[in-house]
Structures are given as structure tokens and as C-alpha cells.
Amino acid sequence: MQITRQADYALRAIYYLSTIGPGNRASTSQIAKEQHIPPSFLAKIISQLSVAGLLHTSRGARGGVMLARDIEDLTMLDVVEAIDGPIMINECVENGHGCEFKDECPMHELWDDIQKDIVSRLENTTFDKLAKQKV
Secondary structure, three states, rough: OOOOHHHEEEEEHHHHHOOOOOOOOOOOHHHHHOOOOHHHHHHHEEEEEEHHHOOOOOEEOEEEEEEEEOOOEHHHHHHHHHHHHOOOOHHHOOOOOOOOOOOOOOOOHHHHHHHHHHHHHHHHHHHHHHOOOOO
């Protein structure tokens, strides 16, 4: 089980933007080069992150990409879910949908706990924390 390459690239793009300072813009070519992301793939990712309200984009000589939210309020979960949708380790733990085997299944509680742990960890990891770890 792993996140998609697209979500990984999105996380790296947001991380890069979080390290260049609030209100600063970067070109997609700069982000692609610094984070080793194929430029054509990054364009699609930037578009999705913009639609999700995580980035502002502008064209032109002074254009570029910048964060739409403070890095203290932007979590890894926000980015992953903007690209991949809700984290789902197993369909039996999907919110709002009952599992017909829930009461008899010895794995249900384990899946539920793992799901909660992953979501919690991603939700509690903000980009300001990650940016502080930059060497």
C-alpha cells in the first residue's frame, strides 16, 4: 500500500513552496527542477492543488505558484486528499458505510485503528514542521 506518485509529487511541491517563505512565488519549472518532478506532470498537479484551494497560480512575467494558506495550517493530509481523495486503507472502514462482517471480523478493529493512525499522523504534520526540518 502506498500513496500515488502524483500525491508524492504534490507533497514535494508544497514542501518546496513552504521553504521559500510566505508570499513568495516560484515558477513551475523551478519547482520541477528543484524537486525532480516531470514538468508536464507537475502542471496537472498544480492545477488540482489550485482547484482544492491550496495554491494560487498566476501567469505572466511575474507569475508563478504560491501557497494559498499559511504553512501552519496546511497539512500533509490536505495535500494527499486533494490529489488522491480520502485515505482508505480498507473499504470496510469507510465512514458512513457499514461492514457486514464488522462484528465477526477480527481484522476490522485493526484496520480501523491503522486508518485512524495514518490519518492522524498526516493531519498533525503541517508544512511548517516539515520546513523546520530542512537542512
